[in-house]
Amino acid sequence: MGAALGYADRMASWEPDGEPDVAYRAAVVDLLGLLAYGEITAFERLAADARLAPTVMDKASLAQMAVAEFAHFTLVRDHLAGIGADPDVAMAPFVAALDEFHERTAPADWLEGLVKAYVGDGIATDFYREIATHLDPQTRELALSAMTDTGHAQFAVDRVRTAIEVTPSVGGRLALWGRRLVGEALSQAQRVAVERDALAALLVGGVGVGGVDLVELGRMFTRMTEAHTRRMGTLGLSA
Amino acid sequence: MGAALGYADRMASWEPDGEPDVAYRAAVVDLLGLLAYGEITAFERLAADARLAPTVMDKASLAQMAVAEFAHFTLVRDHLAGIGADPDVAMAPFVAALDEFHERTAPADWLEGLVKAYVGDGIATDFYREIATHLDPQTRELALSAMTDTGHAQFAVDRVRTAIEVTPSVGGRLALWGRRLVGEALSQAQRVAVERDALAALLVGGVGVGGVDLVELGRMFTRMTEAHTRRMGTLGLSA
Numbered sequence: 001m002g003a004a005l006g007y008a009d010r011m012a013s014w015e016p017d018g019e020p021d022v023a024y025r026a027a028v029v030d031l032l033g034l035l036a037y038g039e040i041t042a043f044e045r046l047a048a049d050a051r052l053a054p055t056v057m058d059k060a061s062l063a064q065m066a067v068a069e070f071a072h073f074t075l076v077r078d079h080l081a082g083i084g085a086d087p088d089v090a091m092a093p094f095v096a097a098l099d100e101f102h103e104r105t106a107p108a109d110w111l112e113g114l115v116k117a118y119v120g121d122g123i124a125t126d127f128y129r130e131i132a133t134h135l136d137p138q139t140r141e142l143a144l145s146a147m148t149d150t151g152h153a154q155f156a157v158d159r160v161r162t163a164i165e166v167t168p169s170v171g172g173r174l175a176l177w178g179r180r181l182v183g184e185a186l187s188q189a190q191r192v193a194v195e196r197d198a199l200a201a202l203l204v205g206g207v208g209v210g211g212v213d214l215v216e217l218g219r220m221f222t223r224m225t226e227a228h229t230r231r232m233g234t235l236g237l238s239a
Numbered sequence: 240m241g242a243a244l245g246y247a248d249r250m251a252s253w254e255p256d257g258e259p260d261v262a263y264r265a266a267v268v269d270l271l272g273l274l275a276y277g278e279i280t281a282f283e284r285l286a287a288d289a290r291l292a293p294t295v296m297d298k299a300s301l302a303q304m305a306v307a308e309f310a311h312f313t314l315v316r317d318h319l320a321g322i323g324a325d326p327d328v329a330m331a332p333f334v335a336a337l338d339e340f341h342e343r344t345a346p347a348d349w350l351e352g353l354v355k356a357y358v359g360d361g362i363a364t365d366f367y368r369e370i371a372t373h374l375d376p377q378t379r380e381l382a383l384s385a386m387t388d389t390g391h392a393q394f395a396v397d398r399v400r401t402a403i404e405v406t407p408s409v410g411g412r413l414a415l416w417g418r419r420l421v422g423e424a425l426s427q428a429q430r431v432a433v434e435r436d437a438l439a440a441l442l443v444g445g446v447g448v449g450g451v452d453l454v455e456l457g458r459m460f461t462r463m464t465e466a467h468t469r470r471m472g473t474l475g476l477s478a
Contacts (some may be wrong), residue, residue: 040295043302047286056279056330060316063282063309077299091295125373 001129025083028139031131032080033090034192034199039073040091042066042120044195049113058110059185072146079142091197093196104184111170112177113161113164117120118156120179122231126224128226134205161236175237182228182239187223193217264322266441267343267378270370271319273438275387278312279330280337281305281359288352297349300394300466302346304356311385318381332435336427343423349410351416354474357395358420361470365463367384373377400475414476421478425460432456 046066055060080087107113128147132140164171193200204216232239285305292298319326346352367386371379403410432439443455471478 037295040299040302044286044290044298047283047305052285054325056276057327059283059318060279060312063279064284064313067306067309070302073299074303076295088294088296096293224282 002057003022013016016167018026020238023198024136024202025095027198028091029083029085030088030196030199032076032139032142033087033092034094035100035128035143036073036076036080036087036096037091038124039069039076039146041102042069045102045119046172049107049117050105051112052110056073058159061152062113062117065121065152066072068152068218069237071150071179075142075146087172094192097192097195101184105181111160114156115174116181118160118230118235119178119228120185121153123182123224123228126227128142130224131203134202134228134230156236165234174235175232177237178228178232178235178237182225188224189221257420262437263375263441267374267438268319268322268324268329268373269332269438270441271324271378272326272331273383274329274367274382275315275319275326275331276333276337277363278308278315278385280341281363282306282312284341287358288346291346291349291352293349297398299315300391301352301356304391306362307391314381314385318378333431335354336431336434337343340423340427350399350413352417353395353398354476355420356414357392357399357474358467359394360419362421362424362463362467363448365466369463370442370460373441396473398477403475410476413474414478415473417474417476417478418468418472421464425464428460 018084043066046062046069050059050066053062076102080090105116107116125147128143131145132143135143160174164174193203200217201213204213204220229239280304283408285301285308289298289301289305292301292337316326322440344355346355364386371386373384374382398414403413432442439456440452441460442454
């Protein structure tokens with residue numbers, strides 16, 4: 001299936017006088033709803049996890065990531081409203097999966113919070129990059145703006161690596177934690193893919209051309225897992 | 240005592256070749272430490288209280304106030320660092336009072352969260368305005384920038400007034416809540432005034448001139464309580 005259908009045609013369908021591509025539009029609203037709820041939830045959880053910080057300055061570093069997520073959320077929310085979609089309605093299908101992800105991965109301490117912030121930021125960035133290739137230019141530009149690195153994740157790397165140097169046993173525990181994070185993320189992603197067929201099809205470039213290409217979807221998850229493995233290495237952890 | 244001492248002289252004392260006004264500088268560092276910790280804590284609590292919101296859009300409105308507080312925090316933190324003060328050290332004396340205030344005033348539901356956000360925002364703005372009169376121009380400008388209305392409190396007024404129209408009995412409960420908020424705030428403010436004499440003196444314009452003018456300090460608290468009473472009226476609540 002792939003992205004052979006001509007996305008310029010789809011962009012044209014956004015024009016008032018174009019033939020509306022209903023399936024594509026529904027999939028884009030789904031995608032933006034997922035991004036918006038993912039971002040406001042990330043804001044909320046990063047702000048909450050900031051309370052685990054040992055110093056106010058560390059707290060501020062995680063809070064800064066939360067604030068960047070909120071800025072992304074407002075971009076996507078305003079875009080949804082701009083194309084005539086109700087943001088609350090668009091987000092609703094993704095509330096359960098994202099809430100459950102965060103409930104199952106509440107950090108027990110500051111270091112777990114840092115690993116989650118860094119790993120979560122990385123997975124989100126990978127996801128934005130993956131989806132961007134299958135979008136019309138207008139939606140793609142939005143996704144890439146929201147992807148723009150929060151630029152604050154490096155402090156997490158420094159803190160985690162220092163902690164492992166001081167107490168090497170911490171590395172084993174955090175490596176397990178990283179595996180749990182990615183496992184829960186993939187589990188909820190599979191759930192969303194099953195429940196939202198049009199969205200899943202969009203992610204691999206096949207919306208409106210006969211359903212989801214499961215092989216291509218599997219490849220996307222594999223690429224994201226590989227990138228996660230590299231990030232764990234950057235933290236000084238085995239994946 | 241009052242502000243008769245000539246604040247231009249004090250500003251001059253910030254110049255490298257000026258005679259350092261040690262007491263004034265210590266009081267300003269105290270004040271900025273108080274503001275900084277107040278702002279990062281407000282960020283944290285508003286973000287947490289946003290979880291009580293009935294819709295994601297309501298959540299976003301409170302989150303927007305949190306983000307504005309964080310922006311104020313970064314201004315003050317960077318100013319502290321710029322004048323050679325360690326922000327963590329400057330904030331430390333105020334952690335207990337502000338944490339205790341928030342622990343004693345954790346909202347039980349969304350409406351209590353809204354009243355707290357609106358009342359808290361108002362008290363902070365009053366406080367910034369009160370202190371600005373007694374500061375050197377550089378510090379005053381900072382306080383006024385951080386005071387700049389978060390501009391997002393109006394939604395709280397709308398929501399609370401609507402809730403009272405729908406269920407008038409809510410008004411009595413929220414009026415009690417408002418009294419508790421201002422009572423706890425004054426109690427912690429008194430504690431800070433007792434523990435940090437130089438800061439208290441600065442607030443009423445008497446630093447370095449023989450200790451705190453308790454009558455003037457009392458007047459300041461009275462003015463702030465009066466303003467609180469007016470705000471409760473704006474919410475449709477008896478104070």
